[in-house]
Amino acid sequence: MEQAQVFSDFLTHKGLKSTIQRKLILETFLASRSHCSIEDLYLKLRKKHSKIGYATVHRTLKLLVECGIAIEQHFGDGHARYEPVRENSHHDHLVCRECGEIIEFEEPRIEQLQNQVAMAHNFTIISHRHELYGLCSGCAQK
Amino acid sequence: MEQAQVFSDFLTHKGLKSTIQRKLILETFLASRSHCSIEDLYLKLRKKHSKIGYATVHRTLKLLVECGIAIEQHFGDGHARYEPVRENSHHDHLVCRECGEIIEFEEPRIEQLQNQVAMAHNFTIISHRHELYGLCSGCAQK
DNA sequence: AGGGTTTTGATTATCATTATCGATTGATAA
DNA sequence: TTATCAATCGATAATGATAATCAAAACCCT
Ligand SMILES: [Mn+2]
Ligand SMILES: [Mn+2]
Ligand SMILES: [Zn+2]
Ligand SMILES: [Zn+2]
Numbered sequence: 001m002e003q004a005q006v007f008s009d010f011l012t013h014k015g016l017k018s019t020i021q022r023k024l025i026l027e028t029f030l031a032s033r034s035h036c037s038i039e040d041l042y043l044k045l046r047k048k049h050s051k052i053g054y055a056t057v058h059r060t061l062k063l064l065v066e067c068g069i070a071i072e073q074h075f076g077d078g079h080a081r082y083e084p085v086r087e088n089s090h091h092d093h094l095v096c097r098e099c100g101e102i103i104e105f106e107e108p109r110i111e112q113l114q115n116q117v118a119m120a121h122n123f124t125i126i127s128h129r130h131e132l133y134g135l136c137s138g139c140a141q142k
Numbered sequence: 143m144e145q146a147q148v149f150s151d152f153l154t155h156k157g158l159k160s161t162i163q164r165k166l167i168l169e170t171f172l173a174s175r176s177h178c179s180i181e182d183l184y185l186k187l188r189k190k191h192s193k194i195g196y197a198t199v200h201r202t203l204k205l206l207v208e209c210g211i212a213i214e215q216h217f218g219d220g221h222a223r224y225e226p227v228r229e230n231s232h233h234d235h236l237v238c239r240e241c242g243e244i245i246e247f248e249e250p251r252i253e254q255l256q257n258q259v260a261m262a263h264n265f266t267i268i269s270h271r272h273e274l275y276g277l278c279s280g281c282a283q284k
Numbered sequence: 285a286g287g288g289t290t291t292t293g294a295t296t297a298t299c300a301t302t303a304t305c306g307a308t309t310g311a312t313a314a
Numbered sequence: 315t316t317a318t319c320a321a322t323c324g325a326t327a328a329t330g331a332t333a334a335t336c337a338a339a340a341c342c343c344t
Contacts, residue, residue: 017310017321038300053324058301074216078300078332094265103263110255114274117247122279123236130272132256137264159290159341180331195293200332220301220331291340296333303328310321 003030003069003084010067024049025060026069034083035073035102041082075102075131092130098139145172145211145226152209166191167202168211176225177215177244183224217244217273234272240281 001009007026011018028045029036036044042057061082064070073081075095090111094103110130118125143151149168153160170187171178178186184199203224206212215223217237232253236245252272260267 015321019310019322021323051324055302055325056323059322074218076216080300094260094263096265097268103265105259105263107255107259110252110259113249113252113255117249117252118236118274118276121236121245121247122282123238123245123274124277124282125274126239126276128272128274130270132260132265132267132270134260134268135266140264140266157290161291161340163292193293197294197333198292201291222331286344288343289341292336292338294336296335298331298333300331301329304326306323306325308321308323310319312318314315314317 007064007067007069010063016063021049021052021056022060022063024052025057026064029061029064029070029082030084035075035081036083037079037081039079074129076133092132094132094134094136096136096139097133098135098142101136101138103136149206149209149211152205158205163191163194163198164202164205166194167199168206171203171206171212171224172226177217177223178225179221179223181221216271218275234274236274236276236278238278238281239275240277240284243278243280245278 004023004026007022008018010016011022025041025045028048029041032041032044038054038058038061041061042052042054045052045057061070061072065072065082068085070082071085073083073093075081075093077100089106091104091106092110094105096102114128115125117123146165146168149164150160152158153164167183167187170190171183174183174186180196180200180203183203184194184196187194187199203212203214207214207224210227212224213227215225215235217223217235219242231248233246233248234252236247238244256270256272257267259265
């Protein structure tokens with residue numbers, strides 16, 4: 001199902017309303033580069049809809065997380081970042097401490113070992129974070 | 143080398159002073175249960191040294207991180223947590239979202255795959271975070 | 285012991301996030 | 315279409331963890 005439909009159904013199911021702000025925020029978020037902060041999205045939205053409020057962007061991103069369209073990330077710079085969830089795929093991140101570049105990686109063998117670790121402790125995984133911090137190739141050779 | 147000595151040398155090398163507060167904070171930190179917040183440590187310290195300031199505890203923990211005695215962790219509850227670094231060993235964490243329990247795990251095969259991932263991207267790892275969030279065995283069966 | 289520097293501890297500032305609230309809007313039924 | 319009313323918006327204030335400030339006190343070296 002399309003994300004716009006998922007969001008719409010989610011709103012209806014929770015007795016919430018579809019507003020032009022919510023539609024615009026979803027649309028802009030999906031079209032945005034990944035890992036955008038609230039501020040990033042807010043500034044981009046102001047160009048189309050100059051009266052939109054920061055609080056509305058913030059609240060709507062939380063809704064997008066709640067209905068599974070977005071995922072919230074924290075890469076240690078004090079700003080929450082959001083990226084669209086891709087169905088049937090999961091990735092983690094390499095974060096350059098110098099230039100801020102974010103590289104995505106998938107490693108099913110790590111995911112599998114993770115599950116083994118959890119099982120060994122009778123632990124039920126709901127989510128996880130796996131981030132490698134350091135220097136990207138460009139920054140390392142300077 | 144003992145941690146007290148490491149800290150002392152670190153302070154000397156940076157032209158900083160050894161104070162009774164710094165000694166007491168190190169001592170209490172090392173004797174503390176792991177993963178304590180600044181507040182945890184502050185309250186414990188007030189029992190021995192009722193005039194110690196929150197800012198001093200905060201600043202000293204940063205120094206302990208800087209000289210490699212402590213490591214700072216963030217488990218998503220909005221409070222930084224600190225734990226003593228154990229030489230020649232590294233671990234990551236399972237965090238129970240229900241009761242807050244923190245379980246440590248070591249999995250060298252994950253660490254190795256991590257290094258492979260970094261190498262494939264010409265990425266130089268400085269540090270990493272790997273946390274599994276979910277329910278501990280106790281909380282899962284409720 | 286004296287003097288220059290660092291540190292302490294109380295307080296304030298910062299800043300991202302969250303809550304508040306009057307004005308406005310969306311959804312539903314008449 | 316219009317009335318109704320709860321949900322929402324956007325501006326602003328509150329919150330809370332962390333970091334900065336600064337005068338008084340402590341430390342260290344001569
Ligand atoms: Mn990503
Ligand atoms: Mn630990
Ligand atoms: Zn870089
Ligand atoms: Zn638990």
